[in-house]
Every structure is written in C-alpha cells, then in structure tokens.
Amino acid sequence: MSLKNVRAFRRSLLDWYRRYGRDLPWRGTRDPYAILVSEFMLQQTQVSTVIPYYNEWLYRFPDFAALARASENDVLHAWQGLGYYARARNLHATARAIVNRRHGRFPRSVEQIRQLPGIGKYTAHAVASFAFNESVPIVESNTARVFTRLFNFRKPIDSDMGRKRLWQNAAMLVPKANALTYNSALIDLGALVCVPRQPKCGVCPVKKFCRAKNPETLPVRKSSPRTKRLIENHSLIVSRSRILLQKADRSWRGLWILPLLQKSPANQQSIYKGIFPFTNHRITLNVFAQRQHKIDRRLQRWIKINSLESIPIPSAHRRALRHLLNGHRQNYMTVDR
Ligand code: SF4
Known part of the structure; x- marks a missing residue:
C-alpha cells in the first residue's frame, strides 16, 4: 500500500469507528491496571462473557495494590468460570511485582511491560497503546483476520513466517499519532464487519483497499491437532x-x-x-x-x-x-x- 493509500485507509477506518465503534467498559479508561485486566480476560474469551467479570473484578480489586493484597483463593474465586486459570495467577503475580518491585508504578515502555509475568508481545503492545497512546501495532485474532484479508496473505498465520508478516503489516499501517483510537477501530472492524465466516464486504469501510479474493477462506492456519x-x-x-x-x-x-x-x-x-x-x-x-x-x-x-x-x-x-x-x-x- 502506498503512503497515500495508507493515510486514506486510516481515515476511512476512523470515520467508520466514530459512528459504529463499540462502547466497551475498558474503552473509557486509560488506567493501565484496568486495561491489563481486560486484556488478560479477553485472551481466548468472548467480549460478552468478559464484561460482567471485568466489572466485578474492578469492584473487588480496584487497583494493583488491592489485587496484590488478595489471597490466591480469592483471586481464583473471582476468576472462576473464565477458565485458563494461568491468566489469573499471572495477573496476581504481576500485581505483586508492580507493588513489591516497582513501588506501585506500572512501566511505560513495551520492553519493561513484557518483563512482567505472563505478558507477551500482544498484551504489552495493547497496554502501551490503550493506556499510553504509544504508536505500536497490535496483532490479535480480529486484527490478524483483517490483515490477512487486506493483503490476501495465504500462508499459515500460526507459522513463524506468518506471525512475522502480520506484525510487519500491522507496523506499516499504525499511525504515529492516536494509535489508541486506530487500534481500537481495527479490532472493531474485525469483530463487527470483517467477521470470520461471512465478512460483510458490502458495508466495509476499507473495501477499496482490500485485496482478498475469497475472504471467508482467510486466515489460513496449520491443521490443528486432533482432539x-x-x-x-x-x-x-x-x-x-x-x-x-x-x-x-x-x-x-x-x-x-x-x-x-x-x-x-x-x-x-x-x-x-x-x-x-x-x-x-x-x-x-x-x-x-x-x-x-x-x-x-x-x-x-x-x-x-x-x-x-x-x-x-x-x-x-x-x-x-x-x-x-x-x-x-x-x-x-x-x-x-
Ligand atoms: S472488504 Fe471484506 S474481507 Fe476486505 S477487509 Fe472489508 S470485510 Fe474484510
């Protein structure tokens, strides 16, 4: 995509987001703690399932200090039903690391955020973008789907090469300013329009930039292990x-x-x-x-x-x-x- 087209792509996406973007509870905050909680909960779990858990969690553990003070029993009890309990244990360990090792201050740089327990590249970039408006790309399930279709990328996205290309595409498109809104818009485009089975290309705000031939066949993944x-x-x-x-x-x-x-x-x-x-x-x-x-x-x-x-x-x-x-x-x- 040429620079001119990249700018036009972002404009179309942001215009659409202003009208149709989702009003999610974690969108109204810049608190890194609240954003981190939402990102941990959203891994492998649908938004509609996460919302009540997120609200209750923040009521019960409103900040890193409250979570660090809580017992493992209370933390797991609050997480009960969300599954993948390693996420709760890592969130708890992160709260304790912030309180005990960083005097309660959450780091701003992606490199330092990634050193916290259970935080990978995506989560570090998401917090840097949504809490600090850093100009960093994000690749998660929604945006990965959008990128593979936009660029008609037909290699498995769960291969090393596939992952690398997705991050390169994401980095090429992310703006220097207001990455917070842009990344939120991209996630919503994947969640609402460029959906897995029947993408709504007829109403897609970025259709003129999209090279997908058979979008419903993308993204390609390596065959999953048998159950x-x-x-x-x-x-x-x-x-x-x-x-x-x-x-x-x-x-x-x-x-x-x-x-x-x-x-x-x-x-x-x-x-x-x-x-x-x-x-x-x-x-x-x-x-x-x-x-x-x-x-x-x-x-x-x-x-x-x-x-x-x-x-x-x-x-x-x-x-x-x-x-x-x-x-x-x-x-x-x-x-x-
Ligand atoms: S045109 Fe269709 S496939 Fe391309 S980004 Fe839009 S919804 Fe996705």
Missing part, C-alpha cells in the same frame, strides 16, 4: 454435611476438585457423567460414590457443603457438585458461570 479423548474418574465422599475435596495441580492449580481416583472402581456404576472441552482435549468426568476413607491431609480437606460457594471450583466440577448435591440444594445456592 484427544480423556476419561477422569473422581469420587463423591460426603459425611455430616461436609464433602471431601482435593486441591488440584497443573492447570487448575489452587482450585478445589472432587478427589481423583486412579481408576474406575470395579463393578460400580458412576453416579454422574459430564463431558467438557479442555484445550485440545474432550474430557469425560465420571463420579463414583465412595465411602469415607483415610484422607490425604496434604491435598484433601473436608469442606462444609454450605460454604462451597465461597471457594474456587472449576466449572466442570461445580456442575457435577450442583447435580450430585441436589438434596442439599437449599444449602448450596450458587451462581453458575
């Missing part, structure tokens, strides 16, 4: 209005789950079966009624059924608990997320 099926067996052990739960490890580290069984009990039917996706896995969760046994005090704990609402439990296990504890329903009222 693997896994079976997990857990036990339900209830005693005197208490239930035995276990602290999870790995991806659900810090959350509470039904105690894991190494294998399904012989000659016993499960009392609950649920299926849920997890990254590229499809997991069948079986639950078996078990009698009280010797508990592993390092990992397991008796929890009062009427206090289950206040502890972090992953959605798949909470669904199982709600179903299985139906008889205790009056004691176990919870919000399903």
Whole structure:
C-alpha cells in the first residue's frame, strides 16, 4: 500500500469507528491496571462473557495494590468460570511485582511491560497503546483476520513466517499519532464487519483497499491437532454435611476438585457423567460414590457443603457438585458461570 493509500485507509477506518465503534467498559479508561485486566480476560474469551467479570473484578480489586493484597483463593474465586486459570495467577503475580518491585508504578515502555509475568508481545503492545497512546501495532485474532484479508496473505498465520508478516503489516499501517483510537477501530472492524465466516464486504469501510479474493477462506492456519479423548474418574465422599475435596495441580492449580481416583472402581456404576472441552482435549468426568476413607491431609480437606460457594471450583466440577448435591440444594445456592 502506498503512503497515500495508507493515510486514506486510516481515515476511512476512523470515520467508520466514530459512528459504529463499540462502547466497551475498558474503552473509557486509560488506567493501565484496568486495561491489563481486560486484556488478560479477553485472551481466548468472548467480549460478552468478559464484561460482567471485568466489572466485578474492578469492584473487588480496584487497583494493583488491592489485587496484590488478595489471597490466591480469592483471586481464583473471582476468576472462576473464565477458565485458563494461568491468566489469573499471572495477573496476581504481576500485581505483586508492580507493588513489591516497582513501588506501585506500572512501566511505560513495551520492553519493561513484557518483563512482567505472563505478558507477551500482544498484551504489552495493547497496554502501551490503550493506556499510553504509544504508536505500536497490535496483532490479535480480529486484527490478524483483517490483515490477512487486506493483503490476501495465504500462508499459515500460526507459522513463524506468518506471525512475522502480520506484525510487519500491522507496523506499516499504525499511525504515529492516536494509535489508541486506530487500534481500537481495527479490532472493531474485525469483530463487527470483517467477521470470520461471512465478512460483510458490502458495508466495509476499507473495501477499496482490500485485496482478498475469497475472504471467508482467510486466515489460513496449520491443521490443528486432533482432539484427544480423556476419561477422569473422581469420587463423591460426603459425611455430616461436609464433602471431601482435593486441591488440584497443573492447570487448575489452587482450585478445589472432587478427589481423583486412579481408576474406575470395579463393578460400580458412576453416579454422574459430564463431558467438557479442555484445550485440545474432550474430557469425560465420571463420579463414583465412595465411602469415607483415610484422607490425604496434604491435598484433601473436608469442606462444609454450605460454604462451597465461597471457594474456587472449576466449572466442570461445580456442575457435577450442583447435580450430585441436589438434596442439599437449599444449602448450596450458587451462581453458575
Ligand atoms: S472488504 Fe471484506 S474481507 Fe476486505 S477487509 Fe472489508 S470485510 Fe474484510
């Protein structure tokens, strides 16, 4: 695209954004903390799901200091239902790093922002752009789709070469001034007009700059790994209005789950079966009624059924608990997320 066309492209995009851009809660702030929270939440998660979580999170933890003071239990509980809990742990670790190592001051440079826990190139650029109006490009799912179509780029975008080209295209188009509005406009164009399945080219404000031949076939990705099926067996052990739960490890580290069984009990039917996706896995969760046994005090704990609402439990296990504890329903009222 020539320089003249780049300028005309930005003008068309910004004119459209002024009329049709989305009014999202994190668009009304320049607070790096609030923007960082929105960016962590938006990774792998839709805007409509994020909005109530974002509002509640800022009410509960209004700044880095409040989040740094919170316990891991409270942080995971507030994140419960959003999935990919490593994001919550990284956000918590970032808050503690800002308070303990940087005297509460959030860094301004992209290089320093990238040194914080769990912050990659996109998130660092997003915060620099949306909080500090830095002239930096951003490439996320919406803008990647727009770029591949604008430039009719037909190589896999999840290859090293594909990623490099996307960032180069993004850098070529980003303006020196007001990158904040421009980057927001580009994201909204991808979310509202240049949508994945049936792009609305007929009403697209940048159609005259677009080289896509078959836009619905873009972007191209390497073939995704096949979904693997896994079976997990857990036990339900209830005693005197208490239930035995276990602290999870790995991806659900810090959350509470039904105690894991190494294998399904012989000659016993499960009392609950649920299926849920997890990254590229499809997991069948079986639950078996078990009698009280010797508990592993390092990992397991008796929890009062009427206090289950206040502890972090992953959605798949909470669904199982709600179903299985139906008889205790009056004691176990919870919000399903
Ligand atoms: S013309 Fe169509 S494919 Fe090209 S940017 Fe606009 S919506 Fe996307």
